[in-house]
Amino acid sequence: MEAKLFRxxxxxxxxxxxxxxxxxxxxxxxxxxxMYFWSVIHDRSASWASxxxxxxxxxxxxxxxxxxxxxxxxxxxxxxxxxxLMLAVSERFGIPMVKLIDSxxxxxxxxxxxxxxxxxxxANGVFAKGYRLHVVSHGRAPRRFVLLxxxxxxxxxxxxxxxxxxxxxxxxxxxxxxxxxxxxxxxAAGHQLVSPPRECNKGVRDPRYNGxxxxxxxxxxxxxxxxxxxxxxxxxxxxxxxxxxxxAFGGLTAQGLGPLPAWVRGPRRVALWAAAKIVxxxxxxxxxxxxxx
Numbered sequence: 001m002e003a004k005l006f007r008x009x010x011x012x013x014x015x016x017x018x019x020x021x022x023x024x025x026x027x028x029x030x031x032x033x034x035m036y037f038w039s040v041i042h043d044r045s046a047s048w049a050s051x052x053x054x055x056x057x058x059x060x061x062x063x064x065x066x067x068x069x070x071x072x073x074x075x076x077x078x079x080x081x082x083x084x085l086m087l088a089v090s091e092r093f094g095i096p097m098v099k100l101i102d103s104x105x106x107x108x109x110x111x112x113x114x115x116x117x118x119x120x121x122x123a124n125g126v127f128a129k130g131y132r133l134h135v136v137s138h139g140r141a142p143r144r145f146v147l148l149x150x151x152x153x154x155x156x157x158x159x160x161x162x163x164x165x166x167x168x169x170x171x172x173x174x175x176x177x178x179x180x181x182x183x184x185x186x187x188a189a190g191h192q193l194v195s196p197p198r199e200c201n202k203g204v205r206d207p208r209y210n211g212x213x214x215x216x217x218x219x220x221x222x223x224x225x226x227x228x229x230x231x232x233x234x235x236x237x238x239x240x241x242x243x244x245x246x247x248a249f250g251g252l253t254a255q256g257l258g259p260l261p262a263w264v265r266g267p268r269r270v271a272l273w274a275a276a277k278i279v280x281x282x283x284x285x286x287x288x289x290x291x292x293x
Contacts, residue, residue, distance in 0.1 A: 003056055006041065012088070013034055013081075016084050030081065036073060043256050046070060086142075089286055098241045100172050101161060105150055106131045107258075107260065108259070110128070117265075118150050118151040131260075132152060133147055133257075134148060136164065159181065162189055162191075163189055171191045172238055175195055175197060196222065260273070
């Protein structure tokens with residue numbers, strides 16, 4: 001199964017546009033990325049992929065040494081290629097009118113020496129140490145992400161991701177995104193944010209504290225006519241799409257993007273690991289839905 005997936009990824013990687021980086025390099029960015037993906041498929045470290053004993057006997061390409069592979073994974077070219085792969089696969093799902101935004105905790109051990117990992121809340125009354133993956137998703141297909149420490153609020157990730165929204169329409173989110181800033185950022189990108197109000201803002205329509213875009217979003221999910229028997233069915237339907245990003249997070253967790261393994265520490269390694277897991281998830285999802293040949 002892993003060998004078949006690798007062959008399919010091989011075709012994807014070598015068909016994705018990517019400019020060559022220097023004539024003196026013995027190994028191209030594409031082969032470096034494929035070696036890293038081979039380790040991610042097996043939930044192993046990058047150094048594991050440098051050992052020929054961990055490859056099929058039919059492999060006829062030279063492997064990158066452990067030290068060189070580690071250096072090359074830090075280059076801009078490799079990061080750009082992985083980003084292009086993610087965009088290339090996610091494009092197959094199209095651009096829906098309703099986008100989704102949410103975050104997923106990526107935790108490390110409580111006694112980890114990762115100085116960039118921070119302690120933050122992962123659920124009501126539950127705290128852990130690690131990072132938070134903020135994602136914009138087209139249905140169950142993650143489109144873009146940003147990695148921040150676990151103690152950063154969702155609105156920090158939203159300030160980075162909302163301006164990247166494509167097309168027009170709506171963006172559904174939970175009540176952590178109920179702020180004037182997020183509503184205005186979504187509106188500037190041609191979208192109406194649909195988020196349930198925070199407890200302190202439920203039923204409040206004071207224009208001194210709520211901008212025009214926020215008032216419209218609140219009316220969509222917290223209709224003033226609800227007590228008269230006329231709730232906003234449209235707003236509820238738009239917000240109902242949010243379960244799809246929860247489904248995507250569940251799929252990513254099932255495929256290994258959950259608590260971080262011991263060799264994935266530091267923002268660079270965590271972001272690289274998350275990007276590879278997302279590409280693999282997108283590829284499997286596209287194959288399942290018949291979007292890949």
